[in-house]
Amino acid sequence: METGTIQKLESLLLISVPRDLMDEEVLRLRREVAQEVRRHRSGWVLLDFSQVDICDSFFGRFIQSMADMTGLMGAKVIVSGLQDAVIETLVELGMTLPAIQAVLDLDEALAFSRSGQSNGHITPTAPLEEPLFGLTEV
Amino acid sequence: MTTINELQKRITELETELTEVRLNAQILRSVIDATPDWILAKDQNFRYLLANQGYAEAIGRQPSELLGKDDLELGFPEELVLGNPDKKIVGFRTDDRKVLAGETIHNPYDPATVADGSLRVFDTLKMPLRDEAGQVLAVLGFCRDITEREQARKALNQAYTEIEQQVQQRTAELQREKNISDAIINSLPGIFFMYNAQGNLVRCNKVYQETFGHTDENLPNVHVLNSIPEDQRNLLIPKMQRILTEGGQATLEIQLKTRTGEHTPFYVMGQRLVVGEELYLVGTGIDLTQQKRIEAEREHLQQEVIDAQQRAIAELSTPVIPIMDKIIVMPLVGSVDTMRARDITRSLLAGISAHRAKVVILDVTGVAIMDTGVVNHLNKTIQAARLKGARTIVTGLSDSVAEAIVDLGIDWSGIETLSDLRTGLVTALDSLGVKLSQNGS
Numbered sequence: 001m002e003t004g005t006i007q008k009l010e011s012l013l014l015i016s017v018p019r020d021l022m023d024e025e026v027l028r029l030r031r032e033v034a035q036e037v038r039r040h041r042s043g044w045v046l047l048d049f050s051q052v053d054i055c056d057s058f059f060g061r062f063i064q065s066m067a068d069m070t071g072l073m074g075a076k077v078i079v080s081g082l083q084d085a086v087i088e089t090l091v092e093l094g095m096t097l098p099a100i101q102a103v104l105d106l107d108e109a110l111a112f113s114r115s116g117q118s119n120g121h122i123t124p125t126a127p128l129e130e131p132l133f134g135l136t137e138v
Numbered sequence: 139m140t141t142i143n144e145l146q147k148r149i150t151e152l153e154t155e156l157t158e159v160r161l162n163a164q165i166l167r168s169v170i171d172a173t174p175d176w177i178l179a180k181d182q183n184f185r186y187l188l189a190n191q192g193y194a195e196a197i198g199r200q201p202s203e204l205l206g207k208d209d210l211e212l213g214f215p216e217e218l219v220l221g222n223p224d225k226k227i228v229g230f231r232t233d234d235r236k237v238l239a240g241e242t243i244h245n246p247y248d249p250a251t252v253a254d255g256s257l258r259v260f261d262t263l264k265m266p267l268r269d270e271a272g273q274v275l276a277v278l279g280f281c282r283d284i285t286e287r288e289q290a291r292k293a294l295n296q297a298y299t300e301i302e303q304q305v306q307q308r309t310a311e312l313q314r315e316k317n318i319s320d321a322i323i324n325s326l327p328g329i330f331f332m333y334n335a336q337g338n339l340v341r342c343n344k345v346y347q348e349t350f351g352h353t354d355e356n357l358p359n360v361h362v363l364n365s366i367p368e369d370q371r372n373l374l375i376p377k378m379q380r381i382l383t384e385g386g387q388a389t390l391e392i393q394l395k396t397r398t399g400e401h402t403p404f405y406v407m408g409q410r411l412v413v414g415e416e417l418y419l420v421g422t423g424i425d426l427t428q429q430k431r432i433e434a435e436r437e438h439l440q441q442e443v444i445d446a447q448q449r450a451i452a453e454l455s456t457p458v459i460p461i462m463d464k465i466i467v468m469p470l471v472g473s474v475d476t477m478r479a480r481d482i483t484r485s486l487l488a489g490i491s492a493h494r495a496k497v498v499i500l501d502v503t504g505v506a507i508m509d510t511g512v513v514n515h516l517n518k519t520i521q522a523a524r525l526k527g528a529r530t531i532v533t534g535l536s537d538s539v540a541e542a543i544v545d546l547g548i549d550w551s552g553i554e555t556l557s558d559l560r561t562g563l564v565t566a567l568d569s570l571g572v573k574l575s576q577n578g579s
Contacts, residue, residue: 079525084487087525091483096521103527104494 006036012113013042013075014106019051026062033066037073044113045070048106050081060095067100076101080109171201176260176281179267184208184234187276196252218250237264237277247288248281258285328424329404335382335417337362349425351397362419367395378408382417385410391426402427456482458489464496465566467559469534471504479515483522490526497566498523501559503534513548520553529569530554533562 007014013036021029037045047066052059067077079102082090090096103109170177176193180186189204197204197212204212209219209230221229233243248262260281267276323330323343329350330343339360347357350365366374370392377388387409393401408421455478459467466489470482486498500519505512520530532555535543543550556562567573 080527082525084484084491084526087487087522088480088483090525091518091522097525102525104490104496105527108494108496108527 006032008036008040008042009046009110010113011043012110013037013040013045014048015046016048016050017052019053021052021059023058026059030062030066030069034069034073037070037075042075044078045075046078046080046106046109046113048081048109049079049083049086050105052086053083055086055089057093057095060090060093060097063097063100064095067097071099078103078109078112081105174283176279176283178204178279178281180208180234180277180279182238182274182276184231184277186212193281196258198254233264234277237266238274240266240274242266258283259288260284326422328422330420330422331362332411332418332420333362334419340418349396350394365394365396367393367401370394378419381408381410382419385412387421394423403430456485458485458493460489460493460495461563462567464494464570465499465563466490466493466495466497467499467501467563469501469504473507474505474512474515476515479519482515483519486519486523487526490523490528495528497569498528498530499559499562499566500530500532501534501562502532502539503536503559505539508535508539508543508548509546510548513543513550513553517553531556531562531565533557533559 005014005016007016013033015029015033017029033045036042045066047063063077063079070077077100079097079100081104082102101112103112170188171191173190174192175190176196177188177190178186178193179188185206185208186204189201191201194201194204197214199212210216214230217225217227217229219230221227221232233245237243242265243263245260245262248260249257250260252258261284262282263280265278266274267278269275323341324345326343326345329346330341331339331346332341334340339357339362342352342357342360346352347354350360352360362378363371374392377390381388387407389405389407391403391405394404394406396402403426404423405426406421406423408419411418411420455472457469459469461467468482468486468489472478474482489495490498500516502508502516516532520532523530530553532553535555535557556565
């Protein structure tokens with residue numbers, strides 16, 4: 001059974017989480033991620049959930065524990081592509097993943113990791129490449 | 139001498155014979171006198187040769203008094219004896235003449251007045267009495283009093299007629315009742331049925347016939363199972379048996395197999411009917427097809443209206459306004475309850491995806507009441523937006539609301555608030571690295 005693809009992109013480890021993960025597969029995926037983080041000395045772990053459309057409390061704890069674990073290994077977790085229904089469930093379960101940076105999709109995740117930000121808020125130091133609506137940058 | 143002896147011997151013989159004959163005559167006399175029937179004989183001049191005790195008593199005389207007299211001399215009325223065409227009385231003598239001419243007359247119904255004045259009815263047989271040469275000597279008559287028998291017969295006839303009338307009357311009543319009940323069951327809007335304990339159809343109405351397509355000829359062969367689909371039998375048969383054994387009634391909705399073989403929904407009411415020793419299952423049923431369709435249509439229409447209204451309300455109450463690239467504004471108006479909060483969250487998440495927003499400005503100027511519940515809802519919305527990668531700024535808290543929040547001790551931490559929409563927008567742009575020049579240059 002495929003437990004998700006783990007790819008290394010620059011300093012970032014991209015994990016595409018497949019839909020319909022069984023509980024034991026989740027645990028295996030977590031172990032594999034830990035091994036890969038150690039191997040590549042990645043600074044960021046990007047979990048892409050765009051294929052996941054069903055969520056339960058175990059799954060929410062999986063995300064949280066993954067973040068805690070990779071944090072211990074010196075990497076930060078970005079979560080991307082959470083679907084609306086999954087978010088609703090997580091919020092209802094009270095699993096708001098406070099320590100984790102969430103972004104809309106992979107594009108945003110890449111931009112975010114490149115900007116090198118490590119705090120929770122989106123306050124990029126690097127200015128955007130193009131001014132918005134012709135507004136002048138200062 | 140021998141002649142005298144012989145004669146004497148002959149006399150003795152004759153005397154013996156005479157004694158025997160007398161004895162026989164006596165026996166015969168006793169026999170004819172013993173019978174209640176009348177026995178009489180008249181000679182060619184209509185004078186009595188013989189009359190038994192029964193006859194003599196009936197006319198109030200002794201048998202011996204009658205001998206040698208005719209009917210007129212015995213005091214019978216002239217019209218009875220000689221006849222009276224005006225009264226359609228034939229007369230004894232007319233009959234007697236016919237008999238003397240060689241005829242036998244049998245009159246099974248012959249009314250006559252007897253000595254005590256009462257009217258009796260007789261069965262009369264008159265026949266010719268012939269000598270050895272075959273010549274008619276006299277009229278021999280036998281009359282049997284059949285008054286009682288006739289009365290009994292008449293009474294029987296009358297009783298029979300009465301019974302017949304009653305039967306006819308009852309039949310007419312039954313027919314009328316049947317006509318009434320036919321009219322009743324045929325006027326029912328639904329089916330009517332009556333099955334016996336074996337499940338055979340005993341009676342039904344026109345609607346039943348039409349619904350299940352039975353002609354008048356095959357009605358006697360219709361069985362209850364004809365109209366029940368196989369998959370309904372397990373449900374229905376125990377129910378029917380229970381009604382038949384325990385009585386009571388039942389109502390249920392079932393599918394019945396109609397003329398076309400289609401399964402049609404029916405609302406059926408059934409109950410037990412006991413007629414004498416026989417048990418019947420009677421009931422009515424209404425075709426629900428039309429009703430179901432109308433109901434479904436109405437429900438569908440109602441749902442459509444509700445959906446449309448809900449969509450309109452949702453759109454109106456949770457508008458997402460993209461005011462700049464990566465910035466959306468969501469003004470909230472009215473009260474925020476659980477349902478509304480869910481709509482807000484969904485709408486906001488969809489808005490973030492659609493506009494690729496990084497900052498959401500949630501303007502609560504229009505929210506009248508801000509309590510713990512509302513704050514919890516807003517918190518969830520903000521967390522959801524964060525998981526979608528957007529930062530939320532709440533603006534438009536009025537001073538009175540701010541006061542209420544503090545007084546109520548509501549935990550507002552973790553929610554970034556700014557005074558008004560303008561400030562919020564500046565902050566949002568700032569967080570995206572865009573600075574607005576205040577003087578518009």
